[in-house]
Amino acid sequence: MIQQQFDHSYPPVTQSAWEKLLAFIPLLEQAAPVGQWKEGSELIAGVYVMPDVNYEPIIHEFIRTAYASGVITQVDWMNWPEQTELLQIGDETLLQQLGLNLLRDLLTAILRQDRFVDGWLLAKLTDGTVLRILRALRYNVLHPLITDRETTRIYFADRLQRDFPELFLRLIHLLDAFGISYTLLPAAEDIWCRDYMPVQVKSDKFVRFRYTTDQSALIPESIRSKTVSSDLRLDGGNIVKGPDRVALTDRVFDDNDDRPRQRIVEELQELFETRSIIVVPQLPYEEFGHIDGMLRFLDANTVLVSDFKQAGYPNNFLSEFDQSLTRAGLKQVKFPYQEIRRKNHEGVDSAAGCYINYLQVGQQVVFPVFEAFPTENAAARSILEAYFNIQPLECTQLANEGGVLNCVSWNIYAD
Structure with missing residues (x-):
């Protein structure tokens, strides 16, 4: 099993902020379109606009909420090779066992990487990865260990x-x-x-x-x-x-x-x-x-x-x-x-x-x-x-x- 070596702090997240972020779960469960690729075009001779992703308004709101909530961490996602295997976990019970902080790191990695790799967030929304992470986060928020x-x-x-x-x-x-x-x-x-x-x-x-x-x-x-x-x-x-x-x-x-x-x-x-x-x-x-x-x-x-x-x-x-x-x-x-x-x-x-x-x-x-x-x-x-x-x-x-x-x-x- 992969162990993430945490080398950064985790800002606290208020209950209200969690509720706002997790409110997107039923919206994403509706399987409505979340975005689509926009084809590139030639503006003028020799000047081209590259293909891009058009996200639905609800996804833009999801991104804003994630950043405003404090859930986003300072994980060094560019130097975190283990994330590849972790993002492939399809069993939600195993995802729940990652714990709040590691799940926050995974969500952060997806949102950060989308800024550099067009369509990365769209792919993770489409294959259900983001939804599974949100459900696992919800489980950890609602069912913490008894301390x-x-x-x-x-x-x-x-x-x-x-x-x-x-x-x-x-x-x-x-x-x-x-x-x-x-x-x-x-x-x-x-x-x-x-x-x-x-x-x-x-x-x-x-x-x-x-x-x-x-x-x-x-x-x-x-x-x-x-x-x-x-x-x-x-x-x-x-x-x-x-x-x-x-x-x-x-x-x-x-x-x-x-x-x-x-x-x-x-x-x-x-x-x-x-x-x-x-x-x-x-x-x-x-x-x-x-x-x-x-x-x-x-x-x-x-x-x-x-x-x-x-x-x-x-x-x-x-x-x-x-x-x-x-x-x-x-x-x-x-x-x-x-x-x-x-x-x-x-x-x-x-x-x-x-x-x-x-x-x-x-x-x-x-x-x-x-x-x-x-x-x-x-x-x-x-x-x-x-x-x-x-x-x-x-x-x-x-x-x-x-x-x-x-x-x-x-x-x-x-x-």
Whole structure:
């Protein structure tokens, strides 16, 4: 499968702009004439007018709307050989999996190229390519991946209440203040339910990945019929979702070294119904290789990123991590990060200082603070309150077990 290497940003598109552009779908579905070639002619002896395309007024309006909407990107279409194969995709389900940004690039390439190749847009209108792209865009606009922002319900392993009773009471008090109810998962093996519970893709689809032990009995009855299983070994803590893309670390390749990397990516593309799979290098020295201590999506094109430079990580890792996000066309907002390099009784490093591992349900965020880092506590609050409704929770004791609030929670969208 072709992977587009994004090296440009994607301006946000308002809902109103999407509606105006997608309103052309039923008009193009009518199969009415969209344009025709006008023959060349000789104006005077030796002076000729070249053949040209006369588009119908509706197509001129479509072009104006596309440019005015902000959908057009800065993709370097002249140096993008993969577009040829992508434009030949006739299966609309596969087109939907390209994701919003890649579909925007394809539409941009068609409209830009028409300025240099007469009749290119006419050909892509006539063979249905433009219509298929618009339908795929509509699908992605109306059916994005379920992200933390869309979630409405939260679960915890019952062991969290038993093993950390004081923290649990404080956490539930904050959730009550937000008006968020919770459910306990009974007889859970450990507190890290993020890792072994199924990952929600759409409102009616969850994926259960292979875990070290079988925790399928914990899946709520109402969700079991919506859950598909994968034999990929992948912890939920190594999955972070945006509206049309999924990010994870290259630990997924180490944990599934029985198959080629490209095959792993293709399986993930199919399971998450998106072509935009972003793989970043795993954090050096971190035992589990999870991404939920590294970044979180703020919107489709912006990620909150732990500032590992503060903690003195090597330049080669910092550069590779930064480049992986830049290639994906993501803007970065640096977020406080610190470390206490101290292991607990089980030999697991403390997660104190990992502020990005916060709990989110909709617009409500409970973020961890740590007694050792008062300056970073304030900095984290300052950044988060620009995006969410927030409440802090002291989490040093929990963090000393190797994880923080995202690790011990499982949030989903449910009607």
